[in-house]
Amino acid sequence: MKSALYLYNTISRKKELFEPVSPPFAGMYVCGPTVYSDTHLGHARPAITFDILYRYLMHLGYKVRYVRNITDVGHLENETDDTGEDRIERKARQLNLEPMEVVQKYMNSFHRAMGRLNTLEPSIEPRATGHIIEQQNMIDALLRKGYAYESNGSVYFDVEKYNKAYPYGILSGRVLEEMQASSRLLEGQDEKRGRFDFALWKKASPAHIMRWSSPWSEGFPGWHLECSVMSTKYLGEVFDIHGGGMDLIFPHHECEMAQSTAIQGHSPVRYWVHNNMITINGQKMARSLGNFITLDELFTGSHKMLLQAYSPMTIRFFILQAQYRSTLDFSNEALLAASLGLQKLMVAKKTLEGLKPSGSSTIDISDIGKRCYEAISDDLNTPVAIAHIFDAVRIINLVNDGKEKLSADDIKALQLLFKTFVYDILGLMEEEGAGSGKLSGVLTILLELRQEAKARKEWAVSDRIRDRLAVLGITVKDRKDGYDWEISS
Amino acid sequence: MKSALYLYNTISRKKELFEPVSPPFAGMYVCGPTVYSDTHLGHARPAITFDILYRYLMHLGYKVRYVRNITDVGHLENETDDTGEDRIERKARQLNLEPMEVVQKYMNSFHRAMGRLNTLEPSIEPRATGHIIEQQNMIDALLRKGYAYESNGSVYFDVEKYNKAYPYGILSGRVLEEMQASSRLLEGQDEKRGRFDFALWKKASPAHIMRWSSPWSEGFPGWHLECSVMSTKYLGEVFDIHGGGMDLIFPHHECEMAQSTAIQGHSPVRYWVHNNMITINGQKMARSLGNFITLDELFTGSHKMLLQAYSPMTIRFFILQAQYRSTLDFSNEALLAASLGLQKLMVAKKTLEGLKPSGSSTIDISDIGKRCYEAISDDLNTPVAIAHIFDAVRIINLVNDGKEKLSADDIKALQLLFKTFVYDILGLMEEEGAGSGKLSGVLTILLELRQEAKARKEWAVSDRIRDRLAVLGITVKDRKDGYDWEISS
Numbered sequence: 001m002k003s004a005l006y007l008y009n010t011i012s013r014k015k016e017l018f019e020p021v022s023p024p025f026a027g028m029y030v031c032g033p034t035v036y037s038d039t040h041l042g043h044a045r046p047a048i049t050f051d052i053l054y055r056y057l058m059h060l061g062y063k064v065r066y067v068r069n070i071t072d073v074g075h076l077e078n079e080t081d082d083t084g085e086d087r088i089e090r091k092a093r094q095l096n097l098e099p100m101e102v103v104q105k106y107m108n109s110f111h112r113a114m115g116r117l118n119t120l121e122p123s124i125e126p127r128a129t130g131h132i133i134e135q136q137n138m139i140d141a142l143l144r145k146g147y148a149y150e151s152n153g154s155v156y157f158d159v160e161k162y163n164k165a166y167p168y169g170i171l172s173g174r175v176l177e178e179m180q181a182s183s184r185l186l187e188g189q190d191e192k193r194g195r196f197d198f199a200l201w202k203k204a205s206p207a208h209i210m211r212w213s214s215p216w217s218e219g220f221p222g223w224h225l226e227c228s229v230m231s232t233k234y235l236g237e238v239f240d241i242h243g244g245g246m247d248l249i250f251p252h253h254e255c256e257m258a259q260s261t262a263i264q265g266h267s268p269v270r271y272w273v274h275n276n277m278i279t280i281n282g283q284k285m286a287r288s289l290g291n292f293i294t295l296d297e298l299f300t301g302s303h304k305m306l307l308q309a310y311s312p313m314t315i316r317f318f319i320l321q322a323q324y325r326s327t328l329d330f331s332n333e334a335l336l337a338a339s340l341g342l343q344k345l346m347v348a349k350k351t352l353e354g355l356k357p358s359g360s361s362t363i364d365i366s367d368i369g370k371r372c373y374e375a376i377s378d379d380l381n382t383p384v385a386i387a388h389i390f391d392a393v394r395i396i397n398l399v400n401d402g403k404e405k406l407s408a409d410d411i412k413a414l415q416l417l418f419k420t421f422v423y424d425i426l427g428l429m430e431e432e433g434a435g436s437g438k439l440s441g442v443l444t445i446l447l448e449l450r451q452e453a454k455a456r457k458e459w460a461v462s463d464r465i466r467d468r469l470a471v472l473g474i475t476v477k478d479r480k481d482g483y484d485w486e487i488s489s
Numbered sequence: 490m491k492s493a494l495y496l497y498n499t500i501s502r503k504k505e506l507f508e509p510v511s512p513p514f515a516g517m518y519v520c521g522p523t524v525y526s527d528t529h530l531g532h533a534r535p536a537i538t539f540d541i542l543y544r545y546l547m548h549l550g551y552k553v554r555y556v557r558n559i560t561d562v563g564h565l566e567n568e569t570d571d572t573g574e575d576r577i578e579r580k581a582r583q584l585n586l587e588p589m590e591v592v593q594k595y596m597n598s599f600h601r602a603m604g605r606l607n608t609l610e611p612s613i614e615p616r617a618t619g620h621i622i623e624q625q626n627m628i629d630a631l632l633r634k635g636y637a638y639e640s641n642g643s644v645y646f647d648v649e650k651y652n653k654a655y656p657y658g659i660l661s662g663r664v665l666e667e668m669q670a671s672s673r674l675l676e677g678q679d680e681k682r683g684r685f686d687f688a689l690w691k692k693a694s695p696a697h698i699m700r701w702s703s704p705w706s707e708g709f710p711g712w713h714l715e716c717s718v719m720s721t722k723y724l725g726e727v728f729d730i731h732g733g734g735m736d737l738i739f740p741h742h743e744c745e746m747a748q749s750t751a752i753q754g755h756s757p758v759r760y761w762v763h764n765n766m767i768t769i770n771g772q773k774m775a776r777s778l779g780n781f782i783t784l785d786e787l788f789t790g791s792h793k794m795l796l797q798a799y800s801p802m803t804i805r806f807f808i809l810q811a812q813y814r815s816t817l818d819f820s821n822e823a824l825l826a827a828s829l830g831l832q833k834l835m836v837a838k839k840t841l842e843g844l845k846p847s848g849s850s851t852i853d854i855s856d857i858g859k860r861c862y863e864a865i866s867d868d869l870n871t872p873v874a875i876a877h878i879f880d881a882v883r884i885i886n887l888v889n890d891g892k893e894k895l896s897a898d899d900i901k902a903l904q905l906l907f908k909t910f911v912y913d914i915l916g917l918m919e920e921e922g923a924g925s926g927k928l929s930g931v932l933t934i935l936l937e938l939r940q941e942a943k944a945r946k947e948w949a950v951s952d953r954i955r956d957r958l959a960v961l962g963i964t965v966k967d968r969k970d971g972y973d974w975e976i977s978s
Contacts, residue, residue: 065590098723100613101554108610111600121597124589130619133701212622234587439928441961445954446935465934472930 005060005377007053007241008325010249010272011171015379018271020240026062027235028054029269031227031244031252032125034071035106036087038294039113041278041315041330042245042285048316048427049275049324050243051119052380055425067234068122072103072129073210074202074223080251082198086220089210099210103129113295116312118427124234128226132212135221135229138263139200147262151191153203153217157259159196166261168196171272172250198255200225224255232260232268242269246276275324280305281331293330307332310339313431317342320382320426341390346430347486348393349418351400358405365410368392372421382426389421443469447476447483494549494866496542496730497814499738499761500660504868507760509729515551516724517543518758520716520733520741521614523560524595525576527783528602530767530804530819531734531774537805537916538764538813539732540608541869544914556723557611561592561618562699563691563712569740571687575709578699588699592618602784605801607916613723617715621701624710624718627752628689628703636751640680642692642706646748648685655750657685660761661739687744689714713744721749721757731758735765764813769794770820782819796821799828802920806831809871809915830879835919836975837882838907840889847894854899857881861910871915878910932958936965936972 005018020026030050033043050068057064077084092099114121128135139155142148147162148155162168163176176196183195203217204210211218231239244253253272260268277284280291293303301309310318318338322328368388375384392414398404406414422428446465453461466476469485477484494507509515519539522532539557546553566573581588603610617624628644631637637646651657652665665685672684692706693699700707720728733742742761749757766773769780782792790798799807807827811817857877864873881903887893895903911917935954942950955965958974966973 065587098554098613100615100723104611104613121593124587124593126589127616127619130616132622137702213626234589438961438963439931442928442931442935442958442963445957446931446938449935449938449950449954461938465938468934469931472927474927474931 005056006379007271007273008379009270010274011267011269016271018240020062021236021238021270024061024063026057026064026241027239028057028064028066028241028243029227029231029235029239030066030068030122030242031248032068032070033106033110034075034087035103035110036075036091037106038296039106039110040285040292040294041280041298043110043113044117044295044315045278045319045324045328046243046245046275047114047119048117048319049380050273051117051427052320052324052376052382052425053241053243053273054120054122055427056376056380059420059425065124065235066120066122067124067126067231069227069230070103070107070125070127071223071226072100072107072127074128074221074226076223079223082222082251086208086210089208092209109296113312116295116299117316118312118429120427126230126234128221128230129210131226131229131233132221134233135225136201136214138225138229138259139221140215141263142200142259145262148200149193150216151193153219154191154199155201155216156192156197157200157222157255157262158193159198159258160194162258162262166258168258169254171257172254174250174254198222198224198251200259224252224259227252227256228259228268231256237264238266238268238270241271241273243273243275246274249274276327278319279327279329282329305332307336310335311431313428314339314342317345317428321386323379323381323383325379342428343486345389345393345422345428347484348396349422351484352396352411352414352418355396355399355406355411357408357411359407360405361407361410362405363395363398365392365395365406365414369413369417369420372417376421376425385421385426389417392417443474443485447485450476451483494545495868496760496762497868498759499763500756500758505760507729509551510725510727510759513550513552515546515553515730516728517546517553517555517730517732518716518720518724518728519555519557519611519731520737521557521559522595522599523564523576524592524599525564525580526595527785528595528599529774529781529783530769530787532599532602533606533784533804534767534808534813534817535732535734535764536603536608537606537808538869539762540606540916541809541813541865541871541914542730542732542762543609543611544916545865545869548909548914554613554724555609555611556613556615556720558716558719559592559596559614559616560712560715561589561596561616563617563710563715565712568712571711571740575697575699578697581698598785605784605788606805607801607918609916615719615723617710617719618699620715620718620722621710623722624714625690625703627714627718627748628705628710630752631689631748634751637689638682639705640682642708643680643688644690644705645681645686646689646711646744646751647682648687648747649683651747651751655747657747658743660746661743663739663743687711687713687740689748713741713748716741716745717748717757720745726753727755727757727759730760730762732762732764735763738763765816767808768816768818771818794821796825799824800920802917803828803831806834806917810875812868812870812872814868831917832975834878834882834911834917836973837885838911840973841885841900841903841907844885844888844895844900846897846900848896849894850896850899851894852884852887854881854884854895854903858902858906858909861906865910865914874910874915878906881906932963932974936974939965940972 006015007018009016030046054064054066072088075087076082077087088099088102092102095102139148148157159168159176168176179196199222201214201216201219201221203219210220212220257267283289283291285292291305297303298310298315299312314335318335319328321338368391371388372385375381375388395404399406450462450465469476475486495504496507498505519535543553543555561577562575564576565571566576577588577591581591584591628637636651637644648657648665657665668685688711690703690705690708690710692708699709701709746756772778772780774781780794782794786792787799787804788801803824807824808817810827857880860877861874864870864877884893888895939951939954958965964975
């Protein structure tokens, strides 16, 4: 029933069959956050995308080592020009904190948000500051190979030299000569030989706090270097998957590939996988546009653009409703629709648990699981898989309404489908203790009393219970043979 | 009302008034776990002890920087002789994992357990592997000062040389000459000049995975070095409080103090604070004795010595029932007693919320808060503070039973007392959603219906509700003027 996984490879621009270097092992490196601000909607998409890939690879039987880094030094304000202040140090000055306090604060908040989104913890979460010596060793190797040069205590990667041996720009579809022709001159870069050279080591100014001794100067490593170092340290010279957001393809991943290729003579990565971005009502998310929404604001509904709070599972379900390479537009309407869809799914799951089997089925469910596997295996097409799962939801409701019948075996098959896809692979879960023992236990007693009141035609009592529960966000729906209840998130 | 804080200083052997170097700032460094095994009862005590100190310092108005390290390299099997295999690397080989996977796994599990125990996150959680260069710089400084020597690619601290300039053993109450006289000779230490010299840098054997380049060899740092480096990096040359378990006084803290003193010429720490150990039925906790209980086992009741599961707040309350410098003996009886005590406290808190004020009070509560402050200020005497809080509990119950009266102001004062001491300082909280909206909301509706059934003398209904709730672990107690309920953990 399981089908072969195809992944769209950014570098080849086509879907390719996934074949790891050393099965049953699979190695995946994903670019994690620079921990200098609150975790926002933009962090949620790669985290969930690669969580699905991690879960699915494990489900297919691979032993996966999933490495996701924490950038805690070296990410400058202006990524493309590789200039400006270190983002963490700037924030530290603003908050009057030690840079490592900033790192700790936002790393903790990232981990909390990731936990609430039910993403699995990576096998290793290496930090850039935890690998300074390894970065210095790689700089040393690049200097010795002639692909880097020292200038005034800093060390830069020589893109022009590299481009003579290897095609710089191959990942992002850029050509160095064209970039050079179309670029305007910038001032203050006289340390560099070429406009597109990037820093491997930056000499620290006297006021700079985050600094380490090195053969070249007291300074700090360049942003792109950490990923070259940490991916190959933990996954080997050639590893299976490198993931991240599309915005990282250039310059970050292009430079990362150049660094590793210059050392090794070949690319370190077999499958480059990039998720698309989230837009807000069609616009790019940016602090300057006032549409920058943190995950905590989403979970609590405290941003002015939000009509209500959206639960972590609603956010997760919303993100899964688009294939990861499509754009995904955030709006209150889309989130509300996701919330209702998720509720429908979870109610169906509860209904399924109590479904009464018939001798034989009047409806064919045999293909649903196969189609779900095909969808996920087709470059993680989660929206198609979800559509198939909703075919199952429709069937469950028809059976519950007595309009169709399912055999005990088919009911079991649907339960397995829910467990496998909804829980294990898509990573959705019940929220707010709806399924937890005490709340559902107490609710069951109360609703039994309500049924008895109804049987005695004590409508005032039964209505009062229904209305009081509604205030608590618990909806009771009367059915001809009993009742259903839903707990809002 | 707030009183000056006295802390027992291990090095002076007496309680001293706490006066930070640079008020209103206070710096605290606490030795965190070596992340190579599951978080156990022994980790809970220092974590909770220094959490109370952190909370109380903040409550007193200090701006606290709380640094707690993660040891992810260099902690060898045999601490006293500084020999044996790296604990993390040994575990990695056993589990067939990369050492950093072991680190990630147990660091995550430690953080989860700390969260459940409601300990606040430290301001910075530095890792030894994140400070290799800084450690190498300190080794270099010690070599230059003549307090260290290189031997076969490793570097050792010269204890005898240090002891000529500064009193080695001053923290733990040891005298080097006596130690030397009473020690047996050990083999395989010929790299060292002196029996009590300890490693600053260890040359890695060919099979050793965790290794970094250095001027002396590819190797790894000694265990004691990380704390000297990370405490002074983040808290300065002289900082206020250094905490940890009593088992760390020797050799770890003694060696740490020697390293920093050798560089600086003076001790880095003003107040050395050490918590005592937890014993199990009077015995030391040890894997070999089969009485090694992890926190997950406690929370789930899955260890053979446990009669039941104990909730995180029960563990916390149990630990707070002893002053941190006393031994604390774990037993099922003690844990059950803690669980009942905590329940009593939480029920009283709920009762307090609904207490009806009288025109004037018939009982004097004015001293309770003052006595609580005095107790915590007296070297964090939490059991005495808890005893005073239970005076308040007794009063609350008397008032609730109509035997005493309290004015509105006094009720408010008691509410503030609970907020300040029970929640903010002792860090206790309600568990299992007892206070959370939906469960208590549904329960309230159900218990109202039960009251109505009782009013109609429908005893069968009211008994059924009580019995069904009991099955769910919810106890309903009838009172003459209504009812009380308790949710078991």
